[in-house]
Amino acid sequence: MTLPTAPGPIGVFDSGYGGLTILRSLQKALPDADFLYLGDNARAPYGSRSFETVYRFTLEAVEYLFRSGCHLVILACNTASSKALRSIQQRNLPELDPERRVLGVIRPTVEAVGAHSAGHIGLVGTPGTVASQSYDIEIGKAYPGFRLTSRACKLWAAIVEACEADSEGADCFVKADLEALLAQDPEIDSLILGCTHYPLLLDTIKRHLPPHVKILSQGDIVAASLVDYLRRHPEMDAKITRGGTTRYLTTEEASAFSELATMFMGHPVCAQKIEL
Numbered sequence: 001m002t003l004p005t006a007p008g009p010i011g012v013f014d015s016g017y018g019g020l021t022i023l024r025s026l027q028k029a030l031p032d033a034d035f036l037y038l039g040d041n042a043r044a045p046y047g048s049r050s051f052e053t054v055y056r057f058t059l060e061a062v063e064y065l066f067r068s069g070c071h072l073v074i075l076a077c078n079t080a081s082s083k084a085l086r087s088i089q090q091r092n093l094p095e096l097d098p099e100r101r102v103l104g105v106i107r108p109t110v111e112a113v114g115a116h117s118a119g120h121i122g123l124v125g126t127p128g129t130v131a132s133q134s135y136d137i138e139i140g141k142a143y144p145g146f147r148l149t150s151r152a153c154k155l156w157a158a159i160v161e162a163c164e165a166d167s168e169g170a171d172c173f174v175k176a177d178l179e180a181l182l183a184q185d186p187e188i189d190s191l192i193l194g195c196t197h198y199p200l201l202l203d204t205i206k207r208h209l210p211p212h213v214k215i216l217s218q219g220d221i222v223a224a225s226l227v228d229y230l231r232r233h234p235e236m237d238a239k240i241t242r243g244g245t246t247r248y249l250t251t252e253e254a255s256a257f258s259e260l261a262t263m264f265m266g267h268p269v270c271a272q273k274i275e276l
């Protein structure tokens with residue numbers, strides 16, 4: 001595959017809408033950078049899919065973003081970060097282009113959580129993320145002695161993809177999952193929203209959590225980590241175009257994506273439908 005060598009936008013990938021919660025923070029932190037967002041809405045949610053499938057879908061998306069001129073792609077998706085990131089970095093990048101980079105959301109989140117917890121961390125995520133134990137492994141390494149209690153929230157991402165985040169059904173599922181999590185460890189003092197779709201359920205989540213529990217959304221954490229990465233890697237910084245623009249791509253109908261993204265981003269979004 002021949003890839004364009006000229007500088008290009010930062011690629012941001014998610015299974016669907018969730019990555020918008022990361023993109024918004026990235027735009028704030030790097031206002032003059034160009035971004036290319038890709039949501040695989042036609043195949044979302046990824047949360048209950050097998051390792052092989054998430055890996056294949058994510059690789060297709062990364063290759064598409066590389067072919068579109070991106071030198072750096074952020075997997076703004078915990079499921080893809082936990083199931084596909086390492087394989088792409090180790091198996092595919094050397095062959096595709098060893099100079100390009102793919103970064104995930106889990107490592108920066110784990111680095112940030114220590115400042116907010118006295119030792120009892122809660123995690124809500126997709127079944128795939130929780131089963132991968134990526135957070136258990138990283139938190140175990142970074143904070144030996146801390147307790148991590150996880151809850152696989154089977155339906156939360158699907159609720160967001162169906163634009164039902166404010167429904168009574170959403171309230172009911174969020175309440176049940178958070179009660180089950182707190183029953184496992186009533187001393188939880190900080191909660192990682194370990195799925196980028198979940199900030200779209202933030203009001204509902206807050207309603208069902210004790211007020212002292214610190215909620216960690218990943219947007220600002222990932223943005224701060226990217227700013228730091230670009231400072232340490234001027235060679236990558238130089239490969240990012242600086243027009244302050246964002247293009248939005250989706251594998252589903254563009255009109256539905258544009259409508260939700262317009263609401264969430266707070267300005268008109270006109271998405272384009274593509275096929276992977």
Ligand code: DGL
Pocket residue numbers: 014015016018019044045046047048076077078079080126129157158194195196197
């Ligand atoms: N937003 C994604 C995540 O952070 C994936 C949700 C899904 O597709 O199930 O895990």
